[in-house]
Amino acid sequence: MNLTLKIWRQNGTNDKGRMEVYPISDVNPEMSFLEMMDVLNEQLIEDGKDPIAFDHDCREGICGMCSMFINGEAHGPGRRITTCQLHMRSFKDGDTVVVEPWRAAAFPVIKDLVVDRGAFDRIQQAGGYVSVNTSGNTLDANAIAVPKKDADRAFDAATCIGCGACVATCKNSSAMLFVSAKVSQFALLPQGRVEAKERVQKMVRQMDLEGFGNCTNTGACEVECPVGISLENIARMNREYLSASLASAE
Amino acid sequence: MATKSALLGSSLTKKYWMALTGLFLSVFLIVHLAGNLVLLGGKEMAENFNAYAEFMTTFPIIKITSYLLYFSILFHAFDGILLTIQNRKARPVKYHYEKPSANSNWASRNMAFLGTIMLFFIVGHMATFWWRMKFGELPLDAAGRKDLYTVVEVYFTTASTALLHVLIYVVAMIAIAFHLLHGFQSSFQTLGVNHPKYTPLIKKIGVGFAVVIPALFAIIPVYMYLNQ
Numbered sequence: 001m002n003l004t005l006k007i008w009r010q011n012g013t014n015d016k017g018r019m020e021v022y023p024i025s026d027v028n029p030e031m032s033f034l035e036m037m038d039v040l041n042e043q044l045i046e047d048g049k050d051p052i053a054f055d056h057d058c059r060e061g062i063c064g065m066c067s068m069f070i071n072g073e074a075h076g077p078g079r080r081i082t083t084c085q086l087h088m089r090s091f092k093d094g095d096t097v098v099v100e101p102w103r104a105a106a107f108p109v110i111k112d113l114v115v116d117r118g119a120f121d122r123i124q125q126a127g128g129y130v131s132v133n134t135s136g137n138t139l140d141a142n143a144i145a146v147p148k149k150d151a152d153r154a155f156d157a158a159t160c161i162g163c164g165a166c167v168a169t170c171k172n173s174s175a176m177l178f179v180s181a182k183v184s185q186f187a188l189l190p191q192g193r194v195e196a197k198e199r200v201q202k203m204v205r206q207m208d209l210e211g212f213g214n215c216t217n218t219g220a221c222e223v224e225c226p227v228g229i230s231l232e233n234i235a236r237m238n239r240e241y242l243s244a245s246l247a248s249a250e
Numbered sequence: 251m252a253t254k255s256a257l258l259g260s261s262l263t264k265k266y267w268m269a270l271t272g273l274f275l276s277v278f279l280i281v282h283l284a285g286n287l288v289l290l291g292g293k294e295m296a297e298n299f300n301a302y303a304e305f306m307t308t309f310p311i312i313k314i315t316s317y318l319l320y321f322s323i324l325f326h327a328f329d330g331i332l333l334t335i336q337n338r339k340a341r342p343v344k345y346h347y348e349k350p351s352a353n354s355n356w357a358s359r360n361m362a363f364l365g366t367i368m369l370f371f372i373v374g375h376m377a378t379f380w381w382r383m384k385f386g387e388l389p390l391d392a393a394g395r396k397d398l399y400t401v402v403e404v405y406f407t408t409a410s411t412a413l414l415h416v417l418i419y420v421v422a423m424i425a426i427a428f429h430l431l432h433g434f435q436s437s438f439q440t441l442g443v444n445h446p447k448y449t450p451l452i453k454k455i456g457v458g459f460a461v462v463i464p465a466l467f468a469i470i471p472v473y474m475y476l477n478q
Binding site: 006008017019069071072073077098100103104105106169171172173174204205207208211212213214215216217218219220223224231232234235236237238239240241242245 | 260261262263264265266333336337339340341342343344345346347348349350352353354355358359361432436439440441442443444
């Protein structure tokens with residue numbers, strides 16, 4: 001199949017950037033989208049041009065690195081997939097495919113389609129962990145009984161791969177789905193409850209500092225999330241933060 | 251950890267206030283509608299309507315609540331503008347190609363637009379009725395009360411402008427309907443109420459509320475206009 005690709009090119013964070021058109025022919029429908037990008041880059045290199053920078057790592061839907069906004073949707077058409085799991089059979093011969101980076105003030109473009117998602121790391125570092133006793137008498141995790149339902153829901157929240165599709169797809173560039181998944185995965189477990197109040201306040205504070213927008217409950221993030229993180233997590237974070245803020249002495 | 255600024259100025263707190271004021275304004279709509287429905291009784295019910303209007307502007311508890319209401323309207327609008335500015339700032343470079351209809355509904359993406367229509371309507375609406383009832387010189391009815399009924403009737407039946415007035419009113423009610431369609435259920439989510447058993451019910455009530463309340467409001471001027 002033959003396609004016309006319109007791809008965002010940006011030479012560094014301070015460059016203004018522009019859309020450029022690349023025709024590509026003989027695309028194998030069984031290729032993944034990233035493999036198609038590889039073929040295009042080989043052609044560009046052969047022609048002595050600058051290949052297109054894009055993020056990728058595991059190429060099996062686990063790492064959350066691939067981050068393209070394809071034809072108006074995070075990770076392109078299709079549900080519960082990352083870009084590496086999107087295949088060229090999802091497109092038709094002759095289609096024009098528009099490829100852009102995640103767009104958010106908190107995710108500055110490094111080059112072309114690569115954005116800096118360090119904001120997520122800093123939110124995680126602000127409180128997305130459980131402090132452990134390193135004195136040698138650490139408790140066996142299995143010694144604390146966890147109801148099956150809570151364990152399942154915590155695990156569901158923990159499947160978030162931090163890809164940033166929620167931010168990319170949200171009209172406000174809000175990071176609420178990501179942060180709420182990270183808050184929930186701990187808040188649902190007894191080990192995480194100990195620091196739950198502090199955690200939610202620290203993580204929300206960092207989220208605000210990073211310059212993400214506010215949640216308006218459009219629900220777009222849940223639809224576009226490759227691992228199906230539920231909006232229930234956002235409600236849980238809203239609850240956690242409300243009670244933590246009201247109870248806080250300061 | 252929580253600083254004063256976090257409690258007042260965090261993104262989540264702004265949303266809590268948005269939800270709380272929004273729900274309060276929704277409750278007010280019911281009270282307002284209950285009074286307005288008396289207008290459907292026509293001239294025979296005019297004195298009842300005027301009595302209701304007088305009660306609403308003089309009864310102490312309602313008076314106190316009304317100040318809370320004015321504050322809520324202004325705060326809901328102010329908070330909404332603040333949130334919208336932040337949201338715009340969070341995405342300085344727009345996408346060239348977006349397909350938002352693939353993952354969200356129109357009303358949820360246009361709350362600020364719908365809210366702006368409503369704000370303009372409320373200003374005009376209050377200038378036309380509320381201001382005149384409270385501060386204007388109105389003719390008195392047979393019972394000696396300010397005759398707000400006649401003001402309403404004239405507004406929606408005077409040949410040259412009535413159709414325009416009715417149209418503006420209906421458009422505003424459509425805006426309120428779409429605003430509520432998203433806002434009602436969204437406010438529960440913001441306040442942390444999301445439950446497999448209750449959320450589907452809240453969503454159904456929200457849709458019912460968003461359709462029935464504005465429709466009943468809109469029927470009144472349409473009825474007055476057609477029935478003159």
